[in-house]
Structure formats: C-alpha cells, structure tokens
Amino acid sequence: MHTQTDVVARLCGAVKRYGSLTALDGVDLVLQRGELLAVLGPNGAGKSTSISLLLGLMEPDQGRAELFGMDPxxxxxxxxIGVMLQSAMLPATLQVGELLRLVSSYYPNPRPLEESAALAGVGDLLKRPYGKLSGGQQRRVQFALALCGRPELLFLDEPTVGMDIDARRKLWAAMRALVAEGCSVVLxxxxxxxxxxxxxxxIVMAKGRVLSDGSVDALRARVPLTHIRCVTDxxxxxxxxWPQVVSAERDGTRMRISTSAAEHVLRRLLDADASLSELEVQRASLADAFTALTNEETVEQEAA
Structure with a gap:
C-alpha cells in the first residue's frame, strides 16, 4: 500500500471521449516516487491521452488526474515536472546554451547548466544554434531542457526516436542516474x-484500457514460451x-524453435543430432508478451 507522499502522479477512473470515440475507459494509474514506469500500447491505445491528462493539457470527462496530490x-x-514530448517547437536561432539558461530560469532550483548539458550529452553543442542541429542532436537538447529544472517527475514521450545507438545508450544511462536521485519517470x-x-x-494499454500492470518479469511470465536457437542438420x-513445439523455422544457418517445454525439447535435440552446436536458450521477451497480450485484446474485441 502506497502512502500519499509516495505517490507523485495518479489517474483515478479516468474517462476521456472525443465525440463517439472513447480514448480512455476508466483508467487507473499510480506512479510512485523514484519509479520508472513504461507505458506501452499500439497506436490509439490511450497513452498520449493519459499523459495529456496528467500534464493538465486536457481534463477528464469522468474521474480525476493528480500531480503530487494537486490539480495538474x-x-x-x-x-x-519536466516534459519531453514527441515534437518541440523551439527557437531555431537560439544557441543550445541560451535555451538551457532560458528554460532553467523558469524553475526555483535548476541544475547548473554544465550538469544538465553533461547528463544529456550536449556539452559540445552549447554554442551551436538549435536549428542547425541534426534530429538526434535536437532530441538530446530537448532531454536537457526537460531535466534542467531538477524535476521530481519526468515525462518522456518517445525520447530516443532519431538517435543513434550510442546516443540512445547514453540517454538510458542518464535516465537511470535520474531515477537513482529519486526522480520518477513516465516513459x-x-x-x-x-x-x-x-x-x-x-503498463500495457489498448483501446483505452489497461491490460496489464506489473514488472517486466511478471509480464513475461504471461507467455510460457522459450526460444531455442542452434545449428543443426x-x-x-x-x-x-514434436510435442510441445509451437514453431520451428530456419533463420539463415540456424534453427529457431519456440516451445512451452524447453527442457524436453533440448534433450530431444541433443539425442537426435550429436553434431548440434551454437545452442542458445532465451525466455520470452517483453516483445513476445506485448504481442500476445495485445493480440488477446484484439480477439476479445472481435468476439464481442
């Protein structure tokens, strides 16, 4: 049970309609202090509407939204709070350092400019005009602007779109550092x-409802599949x-097998092929669980 001081954001029975379309259908959501919450779902699931309610950009038709126990x-x-949305209209002629100083001035206790720049990996861009940056560089600047006010709660909407692998991993490290400081993150x-x-x-959403809410491991556990990859004749x-094999197919030189009974299938593979090599065993991924969960929702909707 969470105390009131633990909760930094909340949706209670939130309903939002756009004409005949129900974007949110009684959504409950609680975010604790120092927690990184990922909100997943296909397009039209209600993710952006949920964030908009928490940011106070719109009001629910029913239920309520709260930030730190207050109206957003x-x-x-x-x-x-700090916010990084999918798109941002920022003055193209201002230098990155000028943008950081401007946004920092809105907050009572901002980070030092150099610290914000280092966290976001934009220290080498401070003298550059924002409009002259690449898309990935602009996303890093937007991240720096979101964290420069030393927020207790950070909203990150598709933050790594347009970033290369190295920039993405650096941003992941920065997110972990912020959470370690006690910052909450909605991703x-x-x-x-x-x-x-x-x-x-x-949290997995679809059609304006929450389908699942729990840890990554708990979500994976809903898919009792293991993937086996190997080189075999x-x-x-x-x-x-074979019994309990869901699928088997060639992937280049390797065989990819999905099964609900990994130990049984592994024993049979080793018995059937003495030359078997390059064996890999992986449990169901978050992607497997997400696909299964959203497919179940689609089937239920069509059956109704």
Whole structure:
C-alpha cells in the first residue's frame, strides 16, 4: 500500500471521449516516487491521452488526474515536472546554451547548466544554434531542457526516436542516474527493448484500457514460451511436429524453435543430432508478451 507522499502522479477512473470515440475507459494509474514506469500500447491505445491528462493539457470527462496530490494545472505542480514530448517547437536561432539558461530560469532550483548539458550529452553543442542541429542532436537538447529544472517527475514521450545507438545508450544511462536521485519517470516508447532495459514497472494499454500492470518479469511470465536457437542438420518440419513445439523455422544457418517445454525439447535435440552446436536458450521477451497480450485484446474485441 502506497502512502500519499509516495505517490507523485495518479489517474483515478479516468474517462476521456472525443465525440463517439472513447480514448480512455476508466483508467487507473499510480506512479510512485523514484519509479520508472513504461507505458506501452499500439497506436490509439490511450497513452498520449493519459499523459495529456496528467500534464493538465486536457481534463477528464469522468474521474480525476493528480500531480503530487494537486490539480495538474496548478503552478506548484507544474514547477516539479519536466516534459519531453514527441515534437518541440523551439527557437531555431537560439544557441543550445541560451535555451538551457532560458528554460532553467523558469524553475526555483535548476541544475547548473554544465550538469544538465553533461547528463544529456550536449556539452559540445552549447554554442551551436538549435536549428542547425541534426534530429538526434535536437532530441538530446530537448532531454536537457526537460531535466534542467531538477524535476521530481519526468515525462518522456518517445525520447530516443532519431538517435543513434550510442546516443540512445547514453540517454538510458542518464535516465537511470535520474531515477537513482529519486526522480520518477513516465516513459512512453515503441522500442520494447528500451522498456525492458529501463522500466521497473510496465503498463500495457489498448483501446483505452489497461491490460496489464506489473514488472517486466511478471509480464513475461504471461507467455510460457522459450526460444531455442542452434545449428543443426535436422529439418524444421520434423522439429515442428514434436510435442510441445509451437514453431520451428530456419533463420539463415540456424534453427529457431519456440516451445512451452524447453527442457524436453533440448534433450530431444541433443539425442537426435550429436553434431548440434551454437545452442542458445532465451525466455520470452517483453516483445513476445506485448504481442500476445495485445493480440488477446484484439480477439476479445472481435468476439464481442
């Protein structure tokens, strides 16, 4: 049970409609202090609407939204958050350092400019005009602007879109550092490996409802599949007909097998092919669980 001081953001029975479309259908969401929460879902799931309610950009038709126990539009709540949305209209002619100084001035206790720049990896861009930066560099600047006010709660909407692998990993490290400081983070992302690497808790949404709320491991556990990869002379059709094998197919020189009974299948593989090599065993990924969960929701909707 969470105490009131532990909770930094909350949706209670939130309903939001756009004409005949129900974007949110009674959503409950609680975010604790120092927690990184990933909100996942296909397009139209209700992720952006949920964030908009928490940011005070719109009001729910039913239920309520809270930040730090307050209405999200209250200035005392707004000063305690940082926001990085999917797109940002920033003055193209201002230098990165000027933008950071400007945004920092809105907060009562901002980070030193150099610290914000270092966390976001933009220290070498401070003298550059924002409009002259690449898309990935602009995203890093937007991240720096989101964290420069020393927020207690950070909203990150698809933060690593347009970034290369190195920049993405550096931003992941910065997120972990912020959480270690006690900052809470709400992350929406289509990169499931990003959520798997970072999130302490994952919410999966579809059609305006929460389908699952729990740890990454708990979500994975809903898919009782293990993936086996190996180099073998056995034919895929033969393996696919074994009991408890869900699928078997060639992936280049390797065989990829999905099964609900990994130990049984491994023993049979080793017995059937003495030359078997390069064996890898992986449990179900977050992507597997997400796909299974959203597919279940689609089937239920169509059946209704």
């Amino acid at each position: 539009v209250q200035i005392d709540a707004c000063r305690r 929406t992302t289509h990169y499931l490996e990003e959520a798997e690497a970072l999130a302490q808790r994952v 056995l034919h895929a059709d033969v393996i696919a007909n």
